[in-house]
Amino acid sequence: MKASLNIFFNDLKNLSKNWVAAILIGGLILLPSLYAWFNIEASWDPYGQTDQIPIGIVNEDEGAIVREQEIHIGEDLVNTLQDNKSMDWQFVNREKALDKLEYGDYFAVIIIPENFSERLGTVISDQPEKADIEYYVNEKVNAIAPKITEKGASVIVEQISSNFISTVNGIIFDVFNDIGIELEENLPDIEKFEDYIFLLEEKLPEIHEILDETIVDAGQADNLIHKAQGLIPRVEEATGSGLQTIDNTTEFLQDAEDRLNEIAPRINEDLAKIQSMLSQTNEFVSNTDSTTIDLTDGSQISDALNGQIDDTLQSIDTIEDALVQLQEQNNANKEQSNEQENNSLEEPNSNQDTINNTLSELESIEQNLRELQEQANAIDSFIEDKQTEVDGLLSGMKERTETVNEQVDAFVKEYKETIEPTVKEEVASAKETLADARSILEEIQSTIPDVENMLSRTDDNLSAGKETLEHVSGEFPYVNDKVNELAERVRNIQGETDINEIIQLLQNDPEAERGFFAEPVVLNENKIFSIPNYGTGMTPFYTVLAIWVGGLLLISLLSTDIHKTEAYTGRQIYFGRLLTFMSIGFFQTLIVTLGNIFLLQVEVKEPFWFVLFGLLCSSIFIIIVYTLVSVFGDVGKALAIILLVLQIAGSGGTYPVVLLPKFFQVINPFLPFTYAIDLMREAVGGIVWDRVFHDVLFILLFGLLALVLGVFLKEAINKSTNKLKQKSKESGLFH
Structure with missing residues (x-):
């Protein structure tokens, strides 16, 4: 162990004497933080900027006459959208809208057809017809934009439906109010007639049974x-x-x-x-x-x-x-x-x-x-x-x-x-x-x-x-x-409730009923471990990714071996240089985690544990990537990059694991990112210690496996890979 510490202190001494090396190491410490900060800032609140997405609106509705009253629902919708700032609505004709959509200036186009009001007016006829709205989208422009514009189109349809329902129900309840007054006046005769009819209906099976018997x-x-x-x-x-x-x-x-x-x-x-x-x-x-x-x-x-x-x-x-x-x-x-x-x-x-x-x-x-x-x-x-x-x-x-x-x-x-x-x-x-x-x-x-x-x-x-x-x-x-x-005719009038309740319902305030049917259900949202914005939710993923990238930068620029190898054993070299890598990794992690908290103002519920969990992840990641390169050389670098690619796709950092292809669902439990991201999420949203202990246990297990590989197999494997290293250097393409 003393020899390993000598190697570590020699590295620090050489770093302090060589200002170029110090600048390079400083850059290596700062670069991973920039990678995380730029991505977190870019994804901070993407859905809060949807008012910058241009969507074409074409109104071709010619209106209609319903019960001697002229209606223009398409025009009413345009007036409503002009006050709506959720999207960048562009009110143009059909030809211009479709041209701009095809060229990519518009992400989507919504066209209100000429028979829109006429079809909605058929609600009072024996055969009502549903009204259509034409929706065009250019999915080539962006992968996420079609989903956002589709949501905007759905909002328009929902708004039209809500207004239509509230208006129609307002008229219906006006009529119901008059009917309720008339029914109340004739209530005694109605109740007596109902009793006779329902009693006879009730006794019919018994009468028939008695006749048969x-x-x-x-x-x-x-x-x-x-x-x-x-x-x-x-x-x-x-x-x-x-x-x-x-x-x-x-x-x-x-x-x-x-x-x-x-x-x-x-x-x-x-x-x-x-x-x-x-x-x-x-x-x-x-x-x-x-x-x-x-x-x-x-x-x-x-x-x-x-x-x-x-x-x-x-x-x-x-x-x-x-x-x-x-x-x-x-x-x-x-x-x-x-x-x-x-x-x-x-x-x-x-x-x-x-x-x-x-x-x-x-x-x-x-x-x-x-x-x-x-x-x-x-x-x-x-x-x-x-x-x-x-x-x-x-x-x-x-x-x-x-x-x-x-x-x-x-x-x-x-x-x-x-x-x-x-x-x-x-x-x-x-x-x-x-x-x-x-x-x-x-x-x-x-x-x-x-x-x-x-x-x-x-x-x-x-x-x-x-x-x-x-x-x-x-x-x-x-x-x-x-x-x-x-x-049955009486029952259709009476319904399943008492006629007094029907009369009371028919005499309800039409305006109050219209407001109810416009929005019959109100969603009361209760957030557990609330995350204020999308950027905060993505912070664990980008932080863990930056820590791994920092390790990759280290193994790409720094050597895992020392120049004077004859004075030390392979195991001593392994631990001595590992301390150097881990020290740099700690500084990388401190900068990225503290920068998230103080520079980007990410709302972290447990800042202390956020930094501490980051240092734990950094030490394990450095052990893994350092061991791969120390044991396998250039092949180990490739393995570290492949592992990074698999973890980005299969760790569940962006999409839930259940939505991923079957292959990534299978490898998910065997990836260090899976437990590291989950550990950082506990610190950001609120800690559940059972999950923390579970994640820490598996992360430590990955580090232990890497240490076993480096301590016991490094020398044996290096003997087999030295020839490959020498041969690759002869090509003049590898160092």
């Missing part, structure tokens, strides 16, 4: 009546069959009741016999004592007990047989009832459940008796073994006989109090239900003739009504169209 219902009712008439014979047949079924079921129930009355005495007799035998058995077992029993006579006791139990079991079987017969009778009645279930008769089955429960209880008693019999038979096998077991058996027999006796007593009580009365009650209820059903069917059978007569009368009335409805439906489209047409 009624016709459909009439057709369906007619089909239903015919179907009902066809079902009458089947109803008569069904009621007759139902009566026959009820009679058969009643007969079955009577048979069941007779059978029950027949077997009831037998059941009571058998139950009494069972109670008696069980009582004797219980008494016999209770009186038997194991201490008095002669075990040798055990078989006699067992035989006697078995005989009593057998008689009891036989009586239980008799009762079961009787209950089974009664159950079979009930099942037969139930099957007969199920075959006629269409008659909606349902026979109760609670008596069936009662019989089933009774049979279950008898089976339980029978089971206990058989277990008692098995215990009695077991006495013989135990007699020879143990006396104690005999005692246990006798005790068990006592308990069993007592249990059986209690069950039989309970069953007898249940049978007499519940089973027999319930069965008889259910049979009686079923007979009563069948009697009611028979009464209902007889009543239905008696009303069938009346139903037949009613269906016949309804069928005749529906046929006549259906014909009337179809006739009304056929006439409905005509009525619908007429009502809608009348409602």
